[in-house]
Amino acid sequence: MMISRHLLGDRPAALAARDLTWGVDRSEPIISGISFDVAPGETLAVVGPNGAGKSSLLRCLYRYHRPTTGTASLDGQDLWSLSARDCARRVATVLQEPASDFGLTVAEIIELGLTPHRRSWARTDYEPVEDALALMQLTHLAGRDLATLSGGEKQRVMVARALVQKPDLLILDEPTNHLDIRHQLEVLAMLRALPVTVVVSIHDLALASSHADSVLVLHAGRMAAFGAPLDVLTPAAISSTFAVGTSIDRHPVTGQPRFSFHLNDPETAGDTYA
């Protein structure tokens, strides 16, 4: 995949979490005891059932939630020792349900990604915006009001906006949710090809396994497992975290692991199509 130099950062960050705990109420943490390392340029997938704490963890990694205890650091620097602006220069996000009632066009929204690097409001080079539009197959929508786009088109705009920021760390909360199958594969392959450290929360375990260097499994706010995808996403681990049975074989074309799921409950597992 050819990616324009206008979208390539040059110093992917090392990300580390150490005994990270966060909650609204100190006595009832929503996530606790989270420790992991992501090497520069690698991709970490965060998986777990609904309500496990994935978004809460991601918010601690882009300096939105201040950990109750423990730290999240970029290249050894605690995120909370960086200014908000320094953090915005280095960390880009693609979040769920982006607000879209700004009355701005697609190109204008993507251009906002350049903001943290601007010294003044002088007009800057438009090339990164054009390249991001092309990469995300959005050029034909450049002049459209964001609010009029489909869910998947909006999601691709938010990825494009993050790319022009040329971040050292890119955090994406369920970026594939609204995307069709081809765009899911393309966006995840593109993220892997970029020289950026990526943390992505995702529900699709097969995509996590095929597109991440490591996987962190969250279960009820705790780190159930962390490591290489196939070491972590075993049928036993999936069963205890997601309460489903899993068969894993090789995809006949790609050779990637293929996951098939069924309900563990014998009452319902076998008779779906009966």
Ligand SMILES: Nc1ncnc2c1ncn2[C@@H]1O[C@H](COP(=O)(O)OP(=O)(O)OP(=O)(O)O)[C@@H](O)[C@H]1O
């Ligand atoms: N600001 C908050 N105040 C109160 N409870 C919260 C807050 N943020 C998150 N929670 C709760 O913490 C738990 C974890 O939420 P979180 O959004 O992190 O889960 P998730 O793994 O991303 O879930 P999903 O897969 O459904 O998106 C949920 O029970 C949620 O209701």
